Amino acid sequence: MKILKKQYYICVDSKPDLGAESFCVTIGTNLKSMLRGWGATTRISPIWQLRPTVSQDELKTDADIGDPVSLWFLHGISAEFLRDQFSQSQLAILYDESMWISVGVHSLVLVCRNEQLDEDIRNICYDHSVPFERWLVEEADGKGSFSGKGIEYYSPESLGSSSVHSKTKLANGAFSKANIELDDALGFMQFELYALLAVMEGRSQGPFSVLADDAMKVEELAYELVNGQDEVEHDAETGVTVEKEATSYTNGMTRPDILLTLNAGLSRLSSQALSGTSPILRTECHFWPHSFLGTGVANLALRNVAQFLTSLTTTSRYDQRLYALAQEEFNVSRFSIEKPDEQFPDFACINRKEASEQNSLDSISDSSKDLDEAGDAATPITYFSGRDGFMNGALTTSAPLPSVSGCNSYQWNLGTITHEISHRILGGHIFDCIDEFLDEIYQLQHAGSTGVAKVNAFFRDAPVSYGSYASKVIGRVLMLYNCLGFDETEMKTAMSQPFDFFVEANDRHADNIEELLVHIFDFYHFYGSDTETYCTFVWLSWAVLPSIEEKFEDYVVRTLVALGVKYLGRDDWKELAISDFLSVLSQEPLKSRLHIQPDIVALLNDTDQRFEILQYLDMSEPLVVLFHVYFKSDVLSLGASEDLYSNPENRTVTRNGRKEKRYYHYRFPVDAFASENPSVGRPRFTNPLLFLRDYSREELPNAAQSAWLLHMLAFNLDWERAAREDVS
Amino acid sequence: MAATSKNVKSMLKSKKLQSRKARAFMVNVAAFDGGHVVDDKKRAPKKKNFKLARKLMDNYSLPE
Numbered sequence: 001m002k003i004l005k006k007q008y009y010i011c012v013d014s015k016p017d018l019g020a021e022s023f024c025v026t027i028g029t030n031l032k033s034m035l036r037g038w039g040a041t042t043r044i045s046p047i048w049q050l051r052p053t054v055s056q057d058e059l060k061t062d063a064d065i066g067d068p069v070s071l072w073f074l075h076g077i078s079a080e081f082l083r084d085q086f087s088q089s090q091l092a093i094l095y096d097e098s099m100w101i102s103v104g105v106h107s108l109v110l111v112c113r114n115e116q117l118d119e120d121i122r123n124i125c126y127d128h129s130v131p132f133e134r135w136l137v138e139e140a141d142g143k144g145s146f147s148g149k150g151i152e153y154y155s156p157e158s159l160g161s162s163s164v165h166s167k168t169k170l171a172n173g174a175f176s177k178a179n180i181e182l183d184d185a186l187g188f189m190q191f192e193l194y195a196l197l198a199v200m201e202g203r204s205q206g207p208f209s210v211l212a213d214d215a216m217k218v219e220e221l222a223y224e225l226v227n228g229q230d231e232v233e234h235d236a237e238t239g240v241t242v243e244k245e246a247t248s249y250t251n252g253m254t255r256p257d258i259l260l261t262l263n264a265g266l267s268r269l270s271s272q273a274l275s276g277t278s279p280i281l282r283t284e285c286h287f288w289p290h291s292f293l294g295t296g297v298a299n300l301a302l303r304n305v306a307q308f309l310t311s312l313t314t315t316s317r318y319d320q321r322l323y324a325l326a327q328e329e330f331n332v333s334r335f336s337i338e339k340p341d342e343q344f345p346d347f348a349c350i351n352r353k354e355a356s357e358q359n360s361l362d363s364i365s366d367s368s369k370d371l372d373e374a375g376d377a378a379t380p381i382t383y384f385s386g387r388d389g390f391m392n393g394a395l396t397t398s399a400p401l402p403s404v405s406g407c408n409s410y411q412w413n414l415g416t417i418t419h420e421i422s423h424r425i426l427g428g429h430i431f432d433c434i435d436e437f438l439d440e441i442y443q444l445q446h447a448g449s450t451g452v453a454k455v456n457a458f459f460r461d462a463p464v465s466y467g468s469y470a471s472k473v474i475g476r477v478l479m480l481y482n483c484l485g486f487d488e489t490e491m492k493t494a495m496s497q498p499f500d501f502f503v504e505a506n507d508r509h510a511d512n513i514e515e516l517l518v519h520i521f522d523f524y525h526f527y528g529s530d531t532e533t534y535c536t537f538v539w540l541s542w543a544v545l546p547s548i549e550e551k552f553e554d555y556v557v558r559t560l561v562a563l564g565v566k567y568l569g570r571d572d573w574k575e576l577a578i579s580d581f582l583s584v585l586s587q588e589p590l591k592s593r594l595h596i597q598p599d600i601v602a603l604l605n606d607t608d609q610r611f612e613i614l615q616y617l618d619m620s621e622p623l624v625v626l627f628h629v630y631f632k633s634d635v636l637s638l639g640a641s642e643d644l645y646s647n648p649e650n651r652t653v654t655r656n657g658r659k660e661k662r663y664y665h666y667r668f669p670v671d672a673f674a675s676e677n678p679s680v681g682r683p684r685f686t687n688p689l690l691f692l693r694d695y696s697r698e699e700l701p702n703a704a705q706s707a708w709l710l711h712m713l714a715f716n717l718d719w720e721r722a723a724r725e726d727v728s
Numbered sequence: 729m730a731a732t733s734k735n736v737k738s739m740l741k742s743k744k745l746q747s748r749k750a751r752a753f754m755v756n757v758a759a760f761d762g763g764h765v766v767d768d769k770k771r772a773p774k775k776k777n778f779k780l781a782r783k784l785m786d787n788y789s790l791p792e
Contacts, residue, residue: 340786341787343787343788343789344788345788348788452790452791452792453792455790456789456790456792459788459789460788460789479784480781480784480785481781483777483780483781483784484776484777484778484780484781485777486777486780487777487779487780488780488791491780491790492790495790612776612778615778615781615782618785619781619785
């Protein structure tokens with residue numbers, strides 16, 4: 001089975017005057033002509049032709065094939081279904097411009113030109129519980145246009161039909177809680193949320209029902225956050241329910257914010273993924289290039305990548321372990337100390353090599369009481385957005401719209417979402433550290449006279465727990481970064497009000513410190529410290545940002561700090577990180593595909609600018625040490641680097657004159673994409689990150705290759721085997 | 729769910745910290761509208777005085 005690279009479009013016009021189910025469908029490549037003929041009901045989607053492997057002997061003559069009988073829209077299956085369930089002679093009838101894949105929930109489109117085959121398709125779908133719509137063709141012009149006014153619908157009972165199926169337990173729970181008041185903004189937002197959830201529940205079925213399940217789980221969290229239920233204390237004596245002070249995180253500002261971002265995400269997700277659902281003619285998608293069939297396969301693919309990362313974090317119990325570690329005693333005597341000067345406290349002089357060999361988080365026992373809180377992490381609501389691009393919110397994560405048609409390429413690679421998910425994993429913990437630090441500084445400022453000496457003493461005080469160690473390290477890096485705006489005299493004045501100084505430091509630099517830690521975390525855990533892949537993927541995804549030229553110095557520092565995590569034990573770690581980065585920059589694809597490559601190389605080779613970069617690396621070094629001592633989990637890293645189906649030898653292939661590591665060795669490796677006939681393989685995998693690492697390495701976006709990749713991510717990820725191996 | 733929601737709550741609290749100056753909500757709304765909010769607090773400092781940072785790194789403490 002082949003998928004042909006050439007993009008076709010399927011375009012539909014409804015003709016309500018001829019009946020609710022009348023249609024005129026055109027399949028072709030002439031987009032201009034379709035746009036010229038656009039009417040009020042016109043909708044369009046790209047599709048790609050599938051071509052079965054049949055011998056010349058099996059090919060049918062025109063007389064055998066005949067005129068179009070029907071158009072079939074098959075729901076939620078990948079191309080391999082055709083190969084597995086259809087005979088060679090059946091496929092031979094569909095050989096020429098009759099079998100198509102789309103990225104909508106109706107993921108296969110067939111043009112049937114044979115009465116017997118028409119009956120066979122129906123029976124195959126019945127046998128395998130594949131929902132379909134069959135559009136009965138009455139007229140065809142022989143040039144790719146078909147019209148008719150009769151549609152047959154099939155949705156197996158086991159999957160539920162959108163109109164009659166009962167709500168899931170999750171949905172019943174969610175809707176029974178709905179407390180909707182339409183007379184204020186927050187109430188209206190809740191109304192919108194529950195309407196969106198109802199759409200998700202009502203329209204998703206089969207493999208897409210996980211999208212609704214995810215939404216219901218996120219609703220539980222949103223409900224708790226908005227209503228602050230778990231932060232309410234009930235006084236049994238007085239019968240009064242008191243909101244604890246801690247509920248202020250859901251104050252008047254953040255409540256609408258939570259719902260606004262969640263509703264925006266759900267709105268995009270439902271309108272992208274669950275348009276083009278049955279009845280297709282009445283569920284148009286507002287992502288207009290996909291207005292006919294929607295982008296359900298692409299959304300499911302994106303969701304599966306995010307779900308993989310969420311489940312890795314859940315099964316390694318990363319959150320719970322980190323909360324437990326934060327409470328553990330920080331005993332600095334277990335490390336060798338290398339003091340340049342007596343002024344330095346021990347905890348700031350931990351031997352870097354020993355630090356880099358730490359694995360404190362994984363050594364937290366499973367029986368530790370804080371681990372009792374373990375529960376399923378909610379997969380974020382994922383959606384595509386041209387405006388948001390790759391972006392992380394409290395309950396949502398977005399990827400750029402161009403990824404739908406270009407995720408085969410470095411720049412629109414869905415693997416980049418690991419960065420956003422890393423923010424989800426670390427963001428709250430980093431904030432806790434900063435919050436604790438600011439509380440302590442607040443107490444210092446309000447405990448009486450203060451000044452440089454008191455601040456110095458504060459930073460020399462030994463932390464008692466891992467959490468307070470992390471808090472102090474991050475506080476110190478905040479100070480180092482904010483120092484850049486001060487000279488000595490100004491600093492002495494500023495230290496008379498240290499809380500004000502650090503609140504400003506937090507405003508200016510906390511985001512950057514989170515970015516630095518997230519880059520280290522992502523590189524180490526999700527890229528397996530693979531410098532070439534990391535630099536290539538992140539820099540080519542940044543290259544599409546319009547403002548990249550103006551701020552690439554910050555990104556250079558973030559990259560080097562991340563790369564430095566490999567070399568922290570070495571005195572020359574900064575030089576080694578720079579050397580690694582320059583080496584990747586000197587090779588393809590960055591050498592010619594990254595338009596600011598010469599600027600970055602010039603920056604790193606210029607004496608003055610390199611001096612500045614080295615200063616930033618020195619200032620960030622405590623974060624690299626902190627990562628090893630506090631945030632690192634080799635259990636998480638191992639989970640992200642394994643696939644039960646991958647080639648254990650990590651085969652190497654030569655492409656574009658350079659060697660690349662390959663994790664999989666399917667019959668149809670990615671190199672076949674270079675030909676005009678990329679092939680639809682039957683890969684199975686348990687790790688979408690590694691899969692993306694193999695198949696998102698094209699220098700240019702290509703919609704056919706992307707469609708293939710999205711189908712694989714949506715339908716071929718073997719969750720069952722991954723879960724079995726986790727248990728064992 | 730509990731441990732995860734703890735982490736998410738912390739993320740939201742970090743927004744609360746920003747909203748002390750009533751910015752977080754506006755910034756988020758603007759992001760959805762494609763607007764551009766120039767946040768003067770987040771501009772890089774005009775000065776890049778590495779001398780003081782260097783002293784702080786070399787001596788651990790600020791000069792008294």
